[in-house]
Amino acid sequence: MRDRRSDNLQSAIRNLQFEIGTSTLRNPHSARPIVAMILTALLWSTSGWLIKVISMDAVSMAGWRSGIAGLTLLLIARACKIPVGLPRDGLCWLAAVFYAVILFLFVAATKVTAAANVIFLQYTAPIYVLLLEPIFLKTRFRFRDAGFVGLAVVGMSLFFLGRIEVGDWRGNAMALGSGMAFGAFALIARSQHENDRARWQAVILGNFVLFAAMLLFFLCSPARMSWPGGKLQTAGLLFLGLFQIGCAYALFTYAISKISALETMLLAMLEPILNPVWVYLGTREIPSPWAFWGGALILGAVVGRTWLEARVSKFHGNG
Secondary structure (H helix, E strand, O other), rough: OOHHHHHHHHHHHHHHHHHHHHHHHHHHOOOOOOHHHHHHHHHHHHHHHHHHHOOOHHHHHHHHHHHHHHHHHHHHHHOOOOOOOOOOOOHHHHHHHHHHHHHHHHHHHHHHOOHHHHHHHHHOOHHHHHHHHHHHOOOOOOHHHHHHHHHHHHHHHOOOOOOOOHHHHHHHHHHHHHHHHHHHHHHHHHHOOHHHHHHHHHHHHHHHHHHHHHHHHHHOOOOOOOOOOHHHHHHHHHHHHHHEEEEEHHHHHHHHOOOOHHHHHHOOOOOOOOHHHHHHHHHHHOHHHHHHHHHHHHHHHHHHHHHHHHHHHHHHHHH
């Protein structure tokens, strides 16, 4: 009798463990997507430091990084059975071009100005989406969004105050351009709704577009392609393509399918926070105080708007 009770108890415990395990896997707020998003932000944050320390010109570095990343993403997509090929949709090609512009301007800007300036100014992309969505996607511009746009504009202006060298001006301008291109890319992605295949196509194609543009540039100009200075720099370049872009994008797509937009944005904030830290540890580069204040305003506007939208959506959902 006791043996039967013991067997029944063990069976019940096993069933309970199974139910807990399967419910955890079904739960979109389980630890796995959160860890994936944290790893994504950590990988993204290494770009500034590696771009600074690898002694290649911006065109060569951006091109080879994207060539490696494009091949990595293509292999990951095939392993995940995502049907990527040459898109027939003109919007997908346009998104690929914008993505290539994002990647190149980010590298070029980081080479000539403080890495903190570049990453903070690139995070202005959601502000451009707010301004352009009503025009291209026929959404309504809400009055409350004007405050967030104004806050971000004030933050952007702070990067151009104080003592600024010519390289800083050029770098800040390219970083703003990268943010604008990022906004355009995000706008096209939103118009595609939940088309994961189109996003994978655009990102993979964008990397290959930049790689092809680099080859064409050196074929048609007297400039010479540069190469990494030694084994460590070669390893750094491979890391940028394989992990900082390739694996990070795969982790990002997994994470955003499981967690909310607010959680995604808050965890992604690790990138602009850690990017200047790695650069300081590797090169002793210290951004100006104006950059810190400007970055705080920009990130505050982005996070604040995301938080408010989450609250409004939850309120309407409960209503």
